[in-house]
Amino acid sequence: MRFLVECENFFSQTLDVVLSSRQGDGTQGGVFHFLRHTRPRMEAEARHESRLRMLSSTAPIFTDLSSATARALAGYDRAVGRALRSADSVESMRDSADGGQFTYASRLQVGTKAKAAALQGFQNTLSYVQTQEAGLLHAEKVYQRMSVLSAQALDPLLDDSLRQSLNLEFQSLKGELETMRAQDFQGTYLYDDMAAWTVQFVDFSDGLDESQTPTEVDSDGTKRWISSADVLYSSGKITLDVNSGRAAERYYVKQGNQVIFDSGSWKTEGNAYNYDFDRFVIEFAPGQDTTFEFVPMDTAGSSSSPNSAFDNEPYYLSQLGVGSTAELLGQTYVHQGNVTTNPAHSESTVISIVVESTTLFQATAKYEQTAPSNYVSVGDHSLDASAYLEPVGFGVLSGVSIDTFADASSAMDSVAEEIEGIGVQMGKLSANLAELRIATERASQHVSAGRRGLARMTEALLAEESTRLTKAKIKMDQRTSLMVQARNLGADLVKKLL
Known part of the structure; x- marks a missing residue:
């Protein structure tokens, strides 16, 4: 600012000398005398101004130092990232751009993690x-x-x-x-109940004889024959053979007070004594769905010889809601057609076979202990x-x-x-x-x-990345130090010059 003021004074004095010479005051040579004595001072002021511009915040030297410092910081950041990833063989191989090593490390890491998870499972x-x-x-x-x-x-x-x-x-x-x-x-x-030492088989058939007095009789004439036994276990298999005739009967299985299998209204051919039985194989266990398998039979009741035909086919296909006997063979169901089930529980081991009937029927039921299912x-x-x-x-x-x-x-x-x-x-x-x-x-x-194996892949890499990180840090520190020194030096010089 002082330089500009002096320049303005200089041009003002020069203008005065020139004007005086033109007015004939005899001082024409004064201009040259003024220039001869003032020029060195102006040149010194110009050099001083140049130095001030070099030390300003917009000087090229500071731009160069800023760029160099930014590059050093970026390099240091990359070196830190690579050093941190050097402990991870997969990420390290990704950085190295070695496709084969990266694939091998990835497979080895996945396999190791899977086995580590299995090891945790073993401990549990x-x-x-x-x-x-x-x-x-x-x-x-x-x-x-x-x-x-x-x-x-x-x-x-x-x-x-x-x-x-x-x-x-x-x-x-x-x-x-x-x-x-x-x-x-x-x-x-x-x-698992079924893994216990004692083995249990129970036949419920004696209590399912329609010639005996029913256990219960409703006001509408519905009679119930109930055969109950403690089978000692809360799981197992029940084989239930039924023959209703054309008048529908209901057959169901209870565990304690809960119904776990219900045939609904079930019909067969004839009058319950002339044609085939139908068989339900029911399996139940706590924590699982109760399932049943329907088995068509050619038993011919109690009066006729087997005829190599399923006498009840039209009835059981309709009641189960399927199109053919072939669809039933070997299939297990939770619910199908008229037949429903409920899961078993562990609160009771008493099994009851119940027949609701208003006419003739035949039924047999047997319980057997099944193989254990609680394998781990x-x-x-x-x-x-x-x-x-x-x-x-x-x-x-x-x-x-x-x-x-x-x-x-x-x-x-x-x-x-x-x-x-x-x-x-x-x-x-x-x-x-x-x-x-x-x-x-x-x-x-x-x-x-x-x-x-994964550690060996990164042993040398870790040392290499550590060295690279150290070099990057030294370089960054140097650039930052130069920048700070340059700015401090400029400020000190400006104070002294001004």
């Missing part, structure tokens, strides 16, 4: 098996106490009140067993790390009491069988634990090997 399953073991050991203690109570109740001179007290404790222990049997671990049942498979066979665990279970002594001397004697035998069964179940658990530990060790080795 180990907790599951250990919980089963603890439950079986507790069940054994309960059985031992029930054995003592049964032995005490075998005393023929035992007072009735004391016997009743022993029976109350016995029933309370049975309730404890039923509660344990229904327990689960993270949504998976710990025990963990891991993946394709990963060479898997375990398949056998289900375990125990009986709850449903229907057993020590209320009388005879009952106590029978209970003693039943409890002894269950105690023996606990030994069998513990043997299964030992095998399950051994298989689980082997699979866990195998999966752990696979995971460790995969991680070592």
Whole structure:
């Protein structure tokens, strides 16, 4: 600013000299004298102004330093990113633009993660098996106490009140067993009824004879024949053979108070004694849908010979809502046509077969214990790390009491069988634990090997990226330092010059 003021004064003085010379004041040579003495000062002022422009914030040097610093910062950011990704072999191979190495690293990483997930599953399953073991050991203690109570109740001179007290404790222990049997671990049942030591078969047919007095009779004349039994388990298979004749009857199965299978109104050919039976094979278990399979039969009732034809075909096709017998063979259903089902539960082991009829009928029903279904498979066979665990279970002594001397004697035998069964179940658990530990060790080795392989792919890369990061940081620090020094120097010089 001072430079501009002096320039203005200079031109003003020059103009005065020129004007004076033109007026003939005899000072024509004064112009040249003025220029000769003033020019050096003007040149010095010009150099000073140039230096000021070089130190201003818009000087080219600061633009160059800013660009260099920005490039150094960007390089440092890239180096930081590469250094961070150097611990990840897949990302490192992606940065290296090596397609083969990238594909190999990706596959190895996916396989290692899958095996690590399987290893976590093995650890959860180990907790599951250990919980089963603890439950079986507790069940054994309960059985031992029930054995003592049964032995005490075998005393023929035992007072009735004391016997009743022993029976109350016995029933309370049975309730404890039923509660344990229904327990689960993270949504998976710990025990499977069908894996228990005792095997059960029950025939309900004796109570399904229409020549006997019905169990119940409604006011409208509907009669019910009910055959009930404690099958000891809350799951199993029931084979129900029915023959209604052309007057429809209803056949249903109850577990406790809940209907788990209902045929609806069901007709067959003839009068229930002349033509074929129809068969329903019903399977049920807690936590699963109750299913049935319809099996057409050529039994010819009780008076005719089989004729190699399904006499009831027009009826069962209509009642099931299917087009042909071929569609039925080997099929299982939850609901189909008139027939409906409901899931079973673990609250009762009492099964009732009920026939509602107003005319003649024939029916037979048999219960059998099915194979265990609560198998647990963990891991993946394709990963060479898997375990398949056998289900375990125990009986709850449903229907057993020590209320009388005879009952106590029978209970003693039943409890002894269950105690023996606990030994069998513990043997299964030992095998399950051994298989689980082997699979866990195998999966752990696979995971460790995969991680070592991935680490080896990035060992040299990590050192290289660390060196690159250090160089980038040094370069960035240098550029930043130069920029700061330049700005500080300019400010100091301006202060001194001004």
